[in-house]
Amino acid sequence: MVLSRTWKIALSFVAAIALVSAQDAPKPADKPQKVAKDQAEADLINSIPKTNDPLERIKILDKWTRDYPETAFAAERQAEYLKDYGDAKDFKNHMRIASDMLKADPNNETALRTLIGDIYQLKNPSPSDYDLPITRRRI
Numbered sequence: 001m002v003l004s005r006t007w008k009i010a011l012s013f014v015a016a017i018a019l020v021s022a023q024d025a026p027k028p029a030d031k032p033q034k035v036a037k038d039q040a041e042a043d044l045i046n047s048i049p050k051t052n053d054p055l056e057r058i059k060i061l062d063k064w065t066r067d068y069p070e071t072a073f074a075a076e077r078q079a080e081y082l083k084d085y086g087d088a089k090d091f092k093n094h095m096r097i098a099s100d101m102l103k104a105d106p107n108n109e110t111a112l113r114t115l116i117g118d119i120y121q122l123k124n125p126s127p128s129d130y131d132l133p134i135t136r137r138r139i
Contacts, residue, residue: 034072054087091121
């Protein structure tokens, strides 16, 4: 009898804590929806996943960058460049994009991993290829 009463008290206590925690939990802030500046930008964005060739996707990204240097999707565009240069095995540009990403966010783990991994993939690297943001970081 004592054990069942103890269990009931313990379960009530856990339920009360869960209820209070659920009420105090921060609600996700409503972020403003990202939208393309016009239909032409939206068409460029939507054409990228329809293309299987990474070199063709890079051409679309280059056109998007030329036509819309300022966009609400700048981070997504950088991530797509990073993915496509990696798929194309263009390690110098892959590292260039990762380096640009680190300038915006010095703790970007994907960019750091890319730089560290790609340095071994370069064929005949120049001294400037080794001048990366991670070599100038303070730990």
